[in-house]
Amino acid sequence: MPDLPRRKVGIVACSGEERAEGTVTRRAALEVLERLRPGDTVTICLPLFLAGGEGDRAFARFYPTVTVDGCEKRCAAKATERYSGKPAAAMIVTEIAKENGIGPIEGPRQLNEAGLQAVSATAGRITDCVDVLLRSPRGGIDPMPRDTAAPPPGSSEPVGATCACGSGLPVRTVAIGEMPVPLVALPLIFEQFRKAGKGANQSTASELLETVRIYNSLPDGAERACAAALLDEYAAFLAEEGATP
């Protein structure tokens, strides 16, 4: 496998500034990112799906992503699916609060006691999703109810939240049949193959296909076309690098 960033789960919070539940999403996401699962999670600012580049929009295709929304408008879930990729799991703070008998949540700037309880319950739900996703093959899950409360804030030393803002996952677009398909991490994969001295031949084609599949959803039933397209693109990459295809 190429030397790519190790598998992590993405967390996208709506962060809605005008509602207390939006603040809950932000604080719960940060609780997971900084304290509960700091090595296993990464985040990105929701607006970057529009204001950022192609690498930012590739976020949910590269990381299985959990979206956390404050209300039924579901801005984070809908925008993630529309602009980046289908979230692996999605949750809404108002529903979590209702299930846990929490409320009313108030204070977008300074959460009240119910808001802090909602942060803990939501952080617990996110953590459950992260753990399931890291154990599972690529794919979505339904968030499971949490049986035990998350550790209270401050129970362990926080580390800085890992932010993918502007990190720009490398993407290269390949024509598969008539369809241009942007493939996340393909430049890194090609570079790894080149360093390993792999030529642009049939055995490399199937290996490329399997590796690219780890990080991307490829069109169903198009394995042969995908492998051929990847091989052509790899040959072009080697030529660009001045290597022998």
Added chain:
Amino acid sequence: MSRPDRRVAIVPCSGIGKTYGSVSREAAYELVEDLRPESTELVALSLLVLGDGEARAVLAASPAVTVDGCKLACATKMVKGSGGTVARAVDVLDAYRRNRHLKPRGIADLNEDGRTLAHVVAGELAEAVDRIRDGQGGDDA
């Protein structure tokens, strides 16, 4: 012409992975809740990302002041992309450069310097709002 009835839309960035995103959020709250509650209205960036009709309507009716926490300037880009008018774009990093003695830290919980920088930014926002309402427009109008 003075427009004392004119409300100003305040759009802070949603920066979740960086301290300056939290500073922009806290500054916006201080402005809207403490300094100019009668003349400002907070617009959530996530609603603009989704193209929410009500949020776009607010921007169509009101000049906007954006508060960005990094050079990617999501808030400013999103307001412009949503058909709004950016009357003033405030960059938290500029405020930091003018106040280098402050060392903001923390995201979920800003340290004292972070809260102080937010207070400085909130003051700049209040001045910008007053100028806009006095009909002087903003620096970026």
